[in-house]
Amino acid sequence: MKRTVVLTFPPTLVDEPVTYHLITDYDLEMNILRATVRPGEVGRLVLGLKGKKKDLDAAVEYLEKVGVSVDPVVQEMRFLRDKCHHCTACIPICPTGALDVDRETWQVGFDGTKCILCESCVPVCSYRAIAIEF
Numbered sequence: 057m058k059r060t061v062v063l064t065f066p067p068t069l070v071d072e073p074v075t076y077h078l079i080t081d082y083d084l085e086m087n088i089l090r091a092t093v094r095p096g097e098v099g100r101l102v103l104g105l106k107g108k109k110k111d112l113d114a115a116v117e118y119l120e121k122v123g124v125s126v127d128p129v130v131q132e133m134r135f136l137r138d139k140c141h142h143c144t145a146c147i148p149i150c151p152t153g154a155l156d157v158d159r160e161t162w163q164v165g166f167d168g169t170k171c172i173l174c175e176s177c178v179p180v181c182s183y184r185a186i187a188i189e190f
């Protein structure tokens with residue numbers, strides 16, 4: 057199964073190889089979707105995790121035990137259809153095909169089930185037709 061989570065590290069743990077343990081000790085596949093990690097500051101990672109449910113549960117237990125907060129992603133990508141000019145600038149940027157263009161109508165559409173919240177498309181859109189909401 058897959059889970060997307062936000063990990064918040066206290067400054068004391070920012071230099072620790074916590075994510076390394078997720079791979080080696082819990083046999084998880086990990087995709088870092090976003091990272092804000094600076095020495096001496098609270099760190100934040102948005103991770104896509106994939107593995108067996110028991111391993112995911114054990115990994116979350118480990119993280120919380122060592123002091124890392126684990127929260128589900130509560131962001132949502134919003135495609136504001138009224139603002140979209142169907143310029144297609146966002147299409148090659150989107151790594152998952154969540155933003156796609158109908159080759160017959162040349163209308164751009166959005167499939168939220170494919171979106172991994174990487175935010176790559178947001179700065180590309182001059183019309184502010186894509187936004188992250190919390």
Ligand code: SF4
Nearest residue numbers: 140141143144146181
């Ligand atoms: S970049 Fe913005 S305006 Fe252009 S197609 Fe994508 S969402 Fe629409």
Ligand code: SF4
Nearest residue numbers: 150171172174175177
């Ligand atoms: S946030 Fe990433 S995955 Fe989602 S629509 Fe934008 S580019 Fe595609």
